[in-house]
Amino acid sequence: MTKRAGKLSPPALAIGWRNPRLLISPRGPRILSGFTGNCGKTPPLAMAKKTLVERNWDAFRKRQPDHWALLKEIGKPVSKLVTGDGEAVNIDLGKIRLYPEAGAKWTGDQIDQYFLNPDRITFTDPWHCNISDVSAKVLNRLTTRLIENGLSKGEGRPVTDTGYAFVFGVGLGYHLPELVDREICRHIILIEPMAEFIIHSFSAIDWGKVFNAASKKKMNIYFLVNDNPEEIVDIIGKVILKIGATFLDGSYAYIHYYSWVLKESRLLLNQTIKNYYVSPGYFEDEIIMMSNTYGNFTKWPFHLVTRKPYLEQAMPVFVVGSGPSLDKDMPYIKKWRDRVIVFSCGTSLGILLKNGVRPDLHVENENTPELVDNLRKFQKKYGFDGVTLVVTTSVHPDVGALFENRWYYFRAALSSSVVLVAGAEPLLGADPLVSNAAFAVSAAVGFRNIYFFGVDCGSRVGGAHHSKDAVYYQDGYDNFAEGESLEFIENQLNREAPANFGGKAMTSWCLDLSRLCVSKLQRLRQVNLFNCSDGVKIDGAKPKAAAAIKLTNPPAMQKNVLSQIERQLLYYEAGAFLDPIDLAKDIEGCDVFIKGFKKMTAGAKRKDKGFWDFEQRLEKFWNDNYGELKAVLKITGGSFYAILRLGAFLGNRILDEKKRLEFMRYFLDEYCETCVWMARETKKLLADIDQRKTELSQVGVTTPDP
Incomplete structure (x- = not known):
């Protein structure tokens, strides 16, 4: 359940207005469904210094051009901006206002109370990391290391490298500069059912400064405009699957104002969060599936269903x-x-x-x-x-x-x-x-x-x-x-x-x-x-x-x-499908992987300051080598990433920065040893298949530590 921020009365949303759906990435937006309307006139440029509103329109045109275009399509908002002493104070929804008092003050109090007991998405144990026999062996060694160093009682949630903050509601946006300034995560996803509220926020905060501050802190800002909770959560899932779930643990959930859409979206996110940790498989399972596929193709005649067009x-x-x-x-x-x-x-x-x-x-x-x-x-x-x-x-x-x-x-x-x-x-x-x-x-x-x-x-x-x-x-x-x-x-x-x-x-x-x-x-x-x-x-x-x-x-x-x-x-016929398959390059690729992986992890031990840095290095290794090493990467890939999540789960709960770095370096040794072992086992399997052996060698079986 979502935590309420102290005793603050939540602002209310009473307008039922269907918005176009929009998802925006740091490199530009992607419109998920169409929208209609006449483009509003561009705000006139002042001859002298531009107003805050004009600067914000410019910031969106430069940073989020498609989102800028969407907002221009809205024309005149249905709700009205309430101002006082030259500042944006509230949003008039007709019979009610969005905030129970002046927006800046109310939001400041909300921020203060929120961080006394923030709503965070945390996992209580590492079993969400898709643990198999291979990764369980690594887990055993890592926990032993923590115990030996008096670190077995780590923090209940990550103390660094939080992946996401899901901000339910933009409103006037007074909370956003503070969330960026606190550097609470790497990726902020702003969820807003009412696109026109973003226009009103142009009179309240300096979006250019928000974008610049996030960029300097290497934080990405995503916009998600939608008024359907299931679609909101579905799009959030797509973002997580694209970026990665390694640092999902500990992510923040911040509900800025009350609306049924935002409340329901938050509840659905809690219910579906496990979906985003679904792994494409783990090493031992991939070995079984490779072996079974080989066995099916060599033993039985069959028809193959593929994606080619068929008669209706x-x-x-x-x-x-x-x-x-x-x-x-x-x-x-x-x-x-x-x-x-x-x-x-x-x-x-x-x-x-x-x-x-x-x-x-x-x-x-x-x-x-x-x-x-x-x-x-x-x-x-x-x-x-x-x-x-x-x-x-x-x-x-x-x-x-x-x-x-x-x-x-x-x-x-x-x-x-x-x-x-x-x-x-x-x-x-x-x-x-x-x-x-x-x-x-x-x-x-x-x-x-x-x-x-x-x-x-x-x-x-x-x-x-x-x-x-x-x-x-x-x-x-x-x-x-x-x-x-x-x-x-x-x-x-x-x-x-x-x-x-x-x-x-x-x-x-x-x-x-x-x-x-x-x-x-x-x-x-x-x-x-x-x-x-x-x-x-x-x-x-x-x-x-x-x-x-x-x-x-x-x-x-x-x-x-x-x-x-x-x-x-x-x-x-039995065996015929395998006739054109030559695995010589894939077998050689296992040796290339081992050499490159050792070099990569050695570099990480010298230079990387945490698990986040290492994941960026690991992603580069994968992307740079996938074309040549796709066989070994696909077979080991599930455990390859699951073990990293396991290390981050344990390591990022260590409060002391020096001890956290020492733990990560120990992890890198265990990680490298395990991934190299998986690559060698993969090489044995590929060699057996390439030689069309009747019985495949038993590979991928790990023995537990004494």
Whole structure:
């Protein structure tokens, strides 16, 4: 929950005015949606000294030209500036004013009280750093070092190098010079629902001085003008993903004035903050996915789904997840079975087969042993005749043995989708869950009419988390992935969201991320997408009760449609896809990486003053070498950055600057040793694949310290 600044009465916002959406970076703005209106006249330039307002218009024209243009489009603001003694005092909203008293004084008091107990986004432990066995070993050594040096009780939050300040509300802007002067972060994101308030601020503060002061302190200022909380948080996420999440821990959240938009945005930011720490994978997992991709390509013939254009298919597709609303919709799936392609997702395969519905396509995304075990049980009980397996290349090769027909696709961002892709294009939007993959595949191969069932992305308040026939509810079921349990799944549903058919539903950070990814892909694909699930609302998917479905297309055409699609897919016999792949340069690149990485970290030990400086050096190393070293960088990259976040989490809580620097130098030694080890293990794997060995060497296995 957002902290209130002492006993100050918050200013109020009562105008409901729809603004264009704008995101501005330090190198210029990017308009996210259009706006209309007649451009206002440029303020006349005084013959003598320019006024504050004129100087501010000039500052925006120079520093933020697109934002300057947006503000000019507004024309005459609806609200009115209130002045007194030649200064901007308040903003008149009609029946109420923005501030309960003079804006400068009120803001000064607010600033003072805020910093007595600032609202900061902090993590209580380092497990958000995507810790795996490799990084856990580093964590153990780092914590031992802290204990030995009497630093195990570090500050509860970072004392340096805070990444972000999310400032909810610009208003007259009297708080902004102070926030910059305090140098509270590296990136200030200014969120303002009312663009015209920025115009009013031109009469209050000197924006040129604010921009100059931020530049001298190497701080970046971003503007985000929007009055939709979900869109605000979505854009914030894009900024964080672009800049990086290493220093998100400890970021400030400052609500300047009260409005529902700002309050809701702040709450949503708290709920979604974990999404921004989602890593593209860690080293051990990338090793598994590389090995599995190699195994799948050498063992099985398959068709490959890529991003090339396919003929449109009018036949509807029912994408079926395992959400709780599937139970009540099962009769409608049966009713229309002969007129649709049924696409099962993960554990919904067993649910459908148990209820007498044999899907046409079945999708899997994970590489876990539990997945293989579940499928073997389903196959033994029901058989998979007539079901085409649709999977990412990185699933365990044993999955392919259970099906007669296979479609593979590459998931974007995985190392195997860079190193072993052989010119094919990874599928867009196939993450994070199997329902995302089913939607991505369906849209990619030309289906235009797609219906979601049991894709609840959560559940109704107080309801079950899965269909009653899901394997999780079977007596004695204990085939959960490591760290999971029935109770674990239930406890994940801790976030409230709008429901598909009205009201509220509960979701988790991962299910919510899945929903957002569906919406993002739908904006690109623009298919006819219907959500029949009684769970969380998915933007871009039209809510539709299953009982309202009416289909008139001819029945029993599934085989013809799938055959037509397969004729457009590229087909490969076992081993053939790997024929053009030569990894000699990638193998050599591992040695180049090791030499360059040692040199880079040695330079950091001599010159860098903190983790922020080192991250800039690390980013340069990555960008300068990605073209030549992309194989080793993609395979090690997840842990490469996760371990840095781990070091920054611990080191930036050390209050004493000298001891903090000593800790960072110790970290750099451990970091370099670990990254060099990962590169050597990567080289072994690449060499085995390049030699087309039948059995790959066991690599990437770390042994814990005694």
